[in-house]
Amino acid sequence: MALSAPAKANRASPVGSLVARAARSRELTLAGVLIVMATLVAIAAPNFLSPTNVVAVTALAAIIAIAAVGEAFVIITKNIDLSVESTIGLVAFAVALLLKQGTPIPIAWVIGVGLGLALGMSNGIIVTVFKVPSIVATLGTLSLFRGLTYLIANGHEVNANDLPAGYTQPASQTFFGLPLFVIVAVVVVVSAALVLRYAVIGRQFYAVGSNAEAAATIGIRSRATVFWAFAVSGMLAGVAGVLWGIQYGQLYASSASGQSLAVIAAVVVGGVSISGGSGTVIGAAIGALFLGLINNALNVLVLPQEWLQLIYGAVILFAVSADVLIQVRAQRAKARSRVR
Amino acid sequence: MTIDPRTQGPATEAAQVPIEATTAPRANSRQVQSRRRQALSALARWEVLLIAILAAVIWQGMQVSPYFIQLDFWNSPNFGASVSGTMEVAIMALAMTPIIIMGDIDLSVESMIGLSGAILGVLWAAGIPIQVDIPIVLAVGIVGGLFNGMLVTRWGLPALVVTLGTLALYRGLANVVLGTRYVSNFPKEFTAFGFGYVPGTFVPWTLLAFLLLAIVFWVVIHRTWIGRQIFAVGKNKDAARYSGVRVATLKTAMFAVSGLVAAFAGIVLALRYNSVRSDNGTGLTLTVVMIVVLGGVDINGGKGTITGVILAVFTLAALQSALRLGGVSSEYQNVAIGLLLIFSVITPQIARQFRVLVDRVRQGRNRPAREPEPREVAR
Numbered sequence A: 001m002a003l004s005a006p007a008k009a010n011r012a013s014p015v016g017s018l019v020a021r022a023a024r025s026r027e028l029t030l031a032g033v034l035i036v037m038a039t040l041v042a043i044a045a046p047n048f049l050s051p052t053n054v055v056a057v058t059a060l061a062a063i064i065a066i067a068a069v070g071e072a073f074v075i076i077t078k079n080i081d082l083s084v085e086s087t088i089g090l091v092a093f094a095v096a097l098l099l100k101q102g103t104p105i106p107i108a109w110v111i112g113v114g115l116g117l118a119l120g121m122s123n124g125i126i127v128t129v130f131k132v133p134s135i136v137a138t139l140g141t142l143s144l145f146r147g148l149t150y151l152i153a154n155g156h157e158v159n160a161n162d163l164p165a166g167y168t169q170p171a172s173q174t175f176f177g178l179p180l181f182v183i184v185a186v187v188v189v190v191s192a193a194l195v196l197r198y199a200v201i202g203r204q205f206y207a208v209g210s211n212a213e214a215a216a217t218i219g220i221r222s223r224a225t226v227f228w229a230f231a232v233s234g235m236l237a238g239v240a241g242v243l244w245g246i247q248y249g250q251l252y253a254s255s256a257s258g259q260s261l262a263v264i265a266a267v268v269v270g271g272v273s274i275s276g277g278s279g280t281v282i283g284a285a286i287g288a289l290f291l292g293l294i295n296n297a298l299n300v301l302v303l304p305q306e307w308l309q310l311i312y313g314a315v316i317l318f319a320v321s322a323d324v325l326i327q328v329r330a331q332r333a334k335a336r337s338r339v340r
Numbered sequence B: 001m002t003i004d005p006r007t008q009g010p011a012t013e014a015a016q017v018p019i020e021a022t023t024a025p026r027a028n029s030r031q032v033q034s035r036r037r038q039a040l041s042a043l044a045r046w047e048v049l050l051i052a053i054l055a056a057v058i059w060q061g062m063q064v065s066p067y068f069i070q071l072d073f074w075n076s077p078n079f080g081a082s083v084s085g086t087m088e089v090a091i092m093a094l095a096m097t098p099i100i101i102m103g104d105i106d107l108s109v110e111s112m113i114g115l116s117g118a119i120l121g122v123l124w125a126a127g128i129p130i131q132v133d134i135p136i137v138l139a140v141g142i143v144g145g146l147f148n149g150m151l152v153t154r155w156g157l158p159a160l161v162v163t164l165g166t167l168a169l170y171r172g173l174a175n176v177v178l179g180t181r182y183v184s185n186f187p188k189e190f191t192a193f194g195f196g197y198v199p200g201t202f203v204p205w206t207l208l209a210f211l212l213l214a215i216v217f218w219v220v221i222h223r224t225w226i227g228r229q230i231f232a233v234g235k236n237k238d239a240a241r242y243s244g245v246r247v248a249t250l251k252t253a254m255f256a257v258s259g260l261v262a263a264f265a266g267i268v269l270a271l272r273y274n275s276v277r278s279d280n281g282t283g284l285t286l287t288v289v290m291i292v293v294l295g296g297v298d299i300n301g302g303k304g305t306i307t308g309v310i311l312a313v314f315t316l317a318a319l320q321s322a323l324r325l326g327g328v329s330s331e332y333q334n335v336a337i338g339l340l341l342i343f344s345v346i347t348p349q350i351a352r353q354f355r356v357l358v359d360r361v362r363q364g365r366n367r368p369a370r371e372p373e374p375r376e377v378a379r
Helices: A004-009 A015-025 A024-044 A053-078 A086-102 A105-128 A135-152 A180-198 A202-210 A212-217 A222-248 A259-269 A281-300 A307-339 B009-018 B024-041 B047-063 B078-084 B088-100 B109-125 B130-151 B159-178 B186-196 B205-223 B225-235 B235-242 B245-275 B284-294 B306-325 B330-366
Strands: none
Touching: A004 A281, A015 A053, A015 A222, A024 A053, A053 A180, A053 A202, A053 A222, A053 A259, A053 B109, A053 B130, A086 A222, A086 A259, A105 A135, A105 A222, A105 B284, A105 B330, A135 B330, A180 A222, A180 A281, A180 B306, A202 A222, A202 B205, A212 A222, A259 A281, A259 A307, A259 B159, A281 A307, A281 B009, A281 B159, A307 B159, B024 B159, B047 B159, B047 B245, B078 B205, B088 B109, B088 B186, B088 B205, B088 B225, B088 B284, B109 B159, B109 B245, B109 B284, B186 B245, B205 B225, B205 B245, B205 B306, B225 B235, B225 B245, B235 B245, B245 B330, B284 B306
16 A cells, blocks of 8 residues: 555656556456456356356355455454464354254354454464464464364264254345345445544554554554454454355364465455555455356356366466566656656 | 673682672672573473473373384384374475575475375376386476475565465366376385385384485585575575575575475375375375474574474374374364464463563662663564
């Protein structure tokens, strides 16, 4: 964000700077690519736009997007949370177990989100109080939380029969043509975006991420900020876990394994810099939708599912390389205009 | 904290007392403290702690089962079995160590295991003799590692994201190459390398390979200019570059080594299972990084020893074996491993904070407040 301010100031060639600015706004570029791709897929396979398919694409993308918003908070503060998939899995399984034992649905959901918050806070405590680098701390909790899920699962799984009747209905429901999950995701994304953009604590996340020492000198308590980033990440992973349970209905101890990669990929593709201090949650959410679209396009176009990981990897590498290339070019342009 | 050579021996200390009568008692007490602390810090080396943990795990393991450390492989090859099951991650941990010392990380190693296994399987299934397949697979490993290294050094991308990308990319390639098939029936003399023993001993071939590699890595990292440059890069990249270290080349080379070693581990895994599937090795990166961190290598770079990593390998092997003999299934072992990882990092941090606290209290008692020493603020 700080980078673009001086670039805006010098308007050497209006067309060039406009293109550069559009290219630099990751959200716009990505949304453009998304629309073009969706159009192409829809032309190739008309049933792509059928209501059932749209709900199917967006349900999983919405879950990943919600977790990606939380992950974006953490990555903006120059940390990383690898444990989201285990948090999603643990929360989803715990909620299902509570429901199986007859806990009322709203209470189970609240407990689930609270559990996610607690898990995120314990990550935050390990990182900020004990000063463990976040990659190591969350690598540990990644396997720790998964192990806890195996402990409470005790070799069993939860079937849709164990859950209250019609529990998985909301996953396919729509309101005014919009899938329910998408509405939830939009609410989460918009409120997170507002907090990050306008609230004081929101700006503090960026300040800590771009320069922790400078942030400390102007009186930001950077450790507390990082702690809250992890808390938010855990809580939103909890929300994602609750939705995961509604979406699938059948839960194993290994549910949501491997989703951390998808969540982090969504954040990175969405233009949040892994070195902290820049990026938006809207970008992260669009990134999640983009990856979900690729996943679904393979299905609809009857392409082999084996290509999915390959494409994910290529997209991640392409996205980060594009970032660097654009930055280098912008710096060169700036240097040139200064010489002139 | 260096000790002034003048105040080292008791004789010189006595000679100084009349000259600096006011400061001498304080210097004396501080000197005793620092000497005691030196002895303590020699004892408090991470490797010593690891040996203690290893001994505790082995003792506990022997309580759990008398078969724990039975070296007679005819009756109970538990030692060999538990060790050889860890060797793939162990050799990858060796190659991961210099990368982490330089402040980077390579998350893609587990996918390189899958990719190398897949290529080995496809080539073998196509009827190409395995003596030809293995060099090809190793070359693929080098290329994959070079790709990681180039993206990190030439384009200046963060290693975490690059290798996250190639983690997906290489796994995807393995899926594409092998699909949902699996290949087995590798030649017997080669699978013997995977799970056999050196004839006449209880030492698995894979353990021998690990020990040889460990010696090579130990010598290179602790006794050659390459190792010194690696530590220099990890401590301060820019300073290293200004003093003539070719940082980009060094990093690229280490990523290439990591790719090569991961491909080798993929071959070992394929031969040990006598089967390859495209999901071979999934989740092993976690264990590799865990071993390196448990071995006392600083994840922020600049610090670490191969000795520590080797001790961590055996600690993990012993722990897993003890848990298995205790009837703990592999899923629950996750809890133990995750806790071990977190505690292995938290413990020194707590010790450091405790020491800072003790220092502060002592400082307050011994020293007047008007002479505050600038103290590094722990971040």
